[in-house]
Amino acid sequence: MFSGNSERACLARLSENFEGAQGNAETCHCEAPLNGRETRSRLPAVRLNPNHCLEETGLGDGIAAGGSMQRELNGRVALITGAARGIGFAIAERLAGQGAHVIISDIDLVAGEHGVARIGGTGGSASFAAVDLGQPSDVLRLAEDVRREHSRIDILVNNAGVVSTGPVETVELEEFQRLVTIDLTAVFLLTKAFLPDMTASGWGRIINIASIAGQQGGGMFGNSCYAAAKGGVIAFSKGIAREAGRSGVTCNTICPGLTDTALTSTLTDAQREQIISTIPVGRPGEPHDIAGAVGFLASDEASFITGVTLNVDGGFMRY
Numbered sequence: 001m002f003s004g005n006s007e008r009a010c011l012a013r014l015s016e017n018f019e020g021a022q023g024n025a026e027t028c029h030c031e032a033p034l035n036g037r038e039t040r041s042r043l044p045a046v047r048l049n050p051n052h053c054l055e056e057t058g059l060g061d062g063i064a065a066g067g068s069m070q071r072e073l074n075g076r077v078a079l080i081t082g083a084a085r086g087i088g089f090a091i092a093e094r095l096a097g098q099g100a101h102v103i104i105s106d107i108d109l110v111a112g113e114h115g116v117a118r119i120g121g122t123g124g125s126a127s128f129a130a131v132d133l134g135q136p137s138d139v140l141r142l143a144e145d146v147r148r149e150h151s152r153i154d155i156l157v158n159n160a161g162v163v164s165t166g167p168v169e170t171v172e173l174e175e176f177q178r179l180v181t182i183d184l185t186a187v188f189l190l191t192k193a194f195l196p197d198m199t200a201s202g203w204g205r206i207i208n209i210a211s212i213a214g215q216q217g218g219g220m221f222g223n224s225c226y227a228a229a230k231g232g233v234i235a236f237s238k239g240i241a242r243e244a245g246r247s248g249v250t251c252n253t254i255c256p257g258l259t260d261t262a263l264t265s266t267l268t269d270a271q272r273e274q275i276i277s278t279i280p281v282g283r284p285g286e287p288h289d290i291a292g293a294v295g296f297l298a299s300d301e302a303s304f305i306t307g308v309t310l311n312v313d314g315g316f317m318r319y
């Protein structure tokens with residue numbers, strides 16, 4: 001029998017492996033369900049058994065001791081794209097803290113596995129599924145693997161995104177197409193894959209991370225191509241809200257403003273200060289600011305909220 005302690009030891013070993021990560025997926029070698037639950041994705045992946053985590057490790061004990069998070073998502077399964085770092089990882093941490101089993105999906109295997117270990121190390125339930133959202137066939141394989149492994153997804157957070165910054169005359173068709181494929185087409189493919197199961201079960205949450213750039217034609221550091229993709233996500237979300245509303249499935253969009261992540265780390269200090277001077281609260285967002293909004297929209301308290309575009313931007317957009 002796999003004990004809670006052996007799981008923790010297993011996670012510790014995973015963490016050690018990550019310290020000296022070689023760029024390859026490392027799996028634990030204890031005789032635990034952790035072994036043999038790798039995804040069938042083309043890219044290697046590491047999984048933690050969600051039931052094991054829930055039943056054997058007393059998931060939530062640590063969280064309950066912290067006292068600040070409710071566990072209303074207990075038994076729910078959430079897929080978060082681009083969750084190896086930044087906003088996506090904060091969302092994964094948040095939903096795991098609310099009791100969901102979270103599937104961290106990302107192109108970055110090492111960071112994704114590290115994220116699984118971090119969440120597991122604090123009593124959460126997480127697994128990793130590798131994907132390149134820039135390859136539609138890979139997205140379809142991800143959807144198949146996840147459905148085979150978990151039967152269903154209750155919460156889909158389309159978070160992954162890439163940005164394009166130059167003026168339109170500098171953007172090649174190939175760059176535009178890859179951006180649209182990652183930022184918009186993947187949202188369509190994953191929604192199409194998981195919405196039928198959500199409507200059949202009578203409960204579901206689709207939360208898309210767009211951008212204020214999608215409402216104002218770019219700006220900040222995104223350009224018109226990025227704005228087009230994110231504007232498409234906003235419109236698509238409203239359409240899904242309309243299509244799925246009577247089935248207990250909500251679909252909402254969150255538009256972050258400037259948020260400190262790797263995505264915005266290329267801004268110069270001067271650019272950053274200029275943007276901050278336009279934010280009423282006087283600071284950039286942090287990933288947990290966005291994650292808090294996702295946690296609320298995923299909860300039962302938000303069952304009457306759908307089709308909304310929620311700016312989480314410190315007041316930058318005020319109309």
Ligand SMILES: NC(=O)c1ccc[n+]([C@@H]2O[C@H](COP(=O)([O-])OP(=O)(O)OC[C@H]3O[C@@H](n4cnc5c(N)ncnc54)[C@H](O)[C@@H]3O)[C@@H](O)[C@H]2O)c1
Nearest residue numbers: 082085086087107132133134160161211258259261262263
């Ligand atoms: N940070 C901001 O200021 C800001 C503002 C507005 C909107 N957003 C949006 O928030 C979301 C998260 O952004 P972030 O700031 O955390 O960015 P980030 O670059 O820190 O993280 C993005 C994640 O997506 C993953 N990813 C990139 N390409 C991928 C691909 N082809 N397949 C799978 N995964 C891939 C990356 O590996 C990374 O883990 C994005 O959609 C972004 O457009 C961010």
